[in-house]
Amino acid sequence: MKSIYILIFILITCISCKNESEANRLKAVELELREKELNLKERELELKNKQSQEIKIETKKPLNNLFEENKESIFLIEANNSTNNTSSMGSGFFIREDGLGVSNYHVLADAENAIIYTNRGSRYMISEIVNYNEESDYVVFKISNSASNNFRPVKFAKSNPKIGEDCFAIGNPRGLTQTLSKGIISGYRENYIQTTAQITHGSSGGALFNNDGEVVGITTMGYKDADLNFALNTVNFDFFKTNNIIEKPIIQENTNYEEIAVSKIKQYLIALGNNDFAELDNLFAPKFTRFYNKFDLNKYEAITEHKKYAETYPNPQSSIFYNSIKTNRDYDGSITVSLKISNTIKKASWNKSRTYEFEMFVRFNKNLQINSVFTNIIK
Incomplete structure (x- = not known):
């Protein structure tokens, strides 16, 4: 009888050990599955980050696309002075849909009358000087836009590009309209941006863009004998009080x-x-x-x-x-x-x-x- 009890005890012990072993095995399998799941999630996150970076790189627009988006905003200026029998050419760009424009002060300094020529070949007379500063060399003006045309204003950058970053300028050197020049940001000199993008006679008053197609400066001057070109910085200092001018004021309607x-x-x-x-x-x-x-x-x-x-x-x-x-x-x-x-x-x-x-x-x-x-x- 005693033998039977011993046999039963041994059987129960074996069964218990077997159950414990099976539980340990299942626990190990569960841990292994969890580890694999964590690895898969980590790998998935890495792939998402990689795809995000690739998409970011792919969505960076090429220069020709940025030029096409901004060329309608740039125009040629022809200024005349009948008293002195002189004329000059320069560039400018729209900052508001109704035709509010910006250029260098020196382009219009001695003008008795001035006309702008848009990319589409339309002509408009400059009708009113809104704001200017001779020392800073900028001027803001209105044109005789009496047909309720909508123009394409530029977008302004909110931060300065880093030295070494790509940039480009659009202007009208020597009257050659819609000329694109490419370069890099090569320095900052007080209120000016130094760049290798060419700025020659007739380009004064055009726009300098960052590599996202946003305006960072008003192109002002360049030197023939060196790769030195400068633009008024529109990021560090709001020369023409952009926010006040671009914002559309509320007016009282008069039906007649x-x-x-x-x-x-x-x-x-x-x-x-x-x-x-x-x-x-x-x-x-x-x-x-x-x-x-x-x-x-x-x-x-x-x-x-x-x-x-x-x-x-x-x-x-x-x-x-x-x-x-x-x-x-x-x-x-x-x-x-x-x-x-x-x-x-x-x-x-x-x-x-x-x-x-x-x-x-x-x-x-x-x-x-x-x-x-x-x-x-x-x-």
Whole structure:
């Protein structure tokens, strides 16, 4: 009987050891599976990071794509001074959809009138100087965009590229439009970026871009005998108060502003024909941003200019081509009206009167007072 108990004990012990061994084996298998799972997750994470890096590299746009995206923003400037019989060329770029532009101050310094030529071949007169600084050599201006065209503004970089990074410039050297030059950032000199991207005569006022196609500077000057080219840094110092200018101000709508503006232009032309200078005093704003070939003058200076003209050509008679009238309301509430007029004038020394056709631009401030007038003769 005792033998039977011993046998039973041995069997139970064997079974217990077998169960314990099986449990240990299962535990080891579970640990091995967990380790493999962790390895797989780690490998998966590595692959994701690698794919992310590859995608990042692949999405870096090539230079030709960046050029195509930005060429519409760059334009040619032709500035003239009839008094000195001089002319100059430069470059500029749009910073707002309605045609607000930027260039170097020295491009427009002595200009009596200036025209920009867009990449699509359209011409627009520079109608108003918004902001400028001669020392820093920048100027911000509006163009006679009376057809409500939308232009492509540049994007500005928020940080400086590192020395050695790629960059490129787009400008119009020697009048050769849409010229691309490539280089690197080679240094920083106070408010200037030094670069190996070529900046020659006619490129002044163009844009220097980083390798993401964002503007980092206004191209300013270069030296022939050395690979030294410079651009005003638009990252370190906000030369033209970009945030204030680019942001669209809220304006109060006036549903009949077009009708009022055209009516006031009629009054203006009638007053000129009658030499009614008191009426001009009522129509004019206290300050003029532009009056024909002159910039920044008060209304009494403008009226005096009209009086001088009347002494030579008294009682000019003007007719409006009403189908030519176009109006555009700017973001700041000002209004530009463009129209074609015929102007008949006569001098005492002439046997008969002469008639000319003009394209006329009249700008009103938000209070619907005339603060800019200029013309472009057609024939």
